[in-house]
Amino acid sequence: MKKSLIVANWKMNPQELKEAKNIALASDFKNVVICSPFVFLREIKKTIKNAKIGGQNCFYEKLVGPFTGEVSAKMLKDVGCDYVILGHSERREIFKENHEEIKKKIKTALAVKITPIVCIGEDEGTKNGGETIKKQIFGSIDKSFLSKIIIAYEPVFAIGTGKPCLPDLAEKRRVFIKSTLSKIGKKGESLPILYGGSVNSKNAIKYTQEAGFDGILVGGASLKKEEFKKILSKA
Numbered sequence: 001m002k003k004s005l006i007v008a009n010w011k012m013n014p015q016e017l018k019e020a021k022n023i024a025l026a027s028d029f030k031n032v033v034i035c036s037p038f039v040f041l042r043e044i045k046k047t048i049k050n051a052k053i054g055g056q057n058c059f060y061e062k063l064v065g066p067f068t069g070e071v072s073a074k075m076l077k078d079v080g081c082d083y084v085i086l087g088h089s090e091r092r093e094i095f096k097e098n099h100e101e102i103k104k105k106i107k108t109a110l111a112v113k114i115t116p117i118v119c120i121g122e123d124e125g126t127k128n129g130g131e132t133i134k135k136q137i138f139g140s141i142d143k144s145f146l147s148k149i150i151i152a153y154e155p156v157f158a159i160g161t162g163k164p165c166l167p168d169l170a171e172k173r174r175v176f177i178k179s180t181l182s183k184i185g186k187k188g189e190s191l192p193i194l195y196g197g198s199v200n201s202k203n204a205i206k207y208t209q210e211a212g213f214d215g216i217l218v219g220g221a222s223l224k225k226e227e228f229k230k231i232l233s234k235a
């Protein structure tokens, strides 16, 4: 059986480097990507031998420049990142990132050979979620990105709420995302798709083995060392 890709999204946690290193030790596996805050990345890379690291965002200008508060994809690459999460719903909502900006960020990350993990997902529950997903896909995914990116389906109502999307609905969305991507180009059909939103050790397997996802994006549970270890042993 193919190993799922497991991405830990630490968001703006934990408080201290010591704790960050301790949590990271649970994740020393080849199929894990740890997306920690920028300031911990270098040390996390030193602490874990096998796992990969990723950023949680990057700017769309390529190298350096007068962009106070921003970090470039090249800077992420230089500290050892192979991945970057882009378009997370918290960035779309709190920082008002739009499709066009996300598209530019994806392009910049690809230019320095970082794999973007592009988050998409609806916030209205089941009602007209398909429309939101279509807008996100057509607005930010270019034909030239196909085969080079990973998609993370993260329904907003499931993020950090303890109320995961039911695996049946998640599977329908996965199929819908694939068919929408295939309208951009044939390679869209084979892009890996992760599920994210209140994943824990009890439900992880439902997404990876029952609903057909290629992996999971784990927020809160990735910060609890024992819980994350359980997820890794099951998913």
Ligand code: PGA
Residues within 6 Å of the ligand: 009, 154, 158, 159, 160, 161, 162, 196, 197, 198, 199, 217, 218, 219, 220, 221
């Ligand atoms: P959660 O977060 O697992 O805490 O719901 C997932 C995410 O935001 O990526």
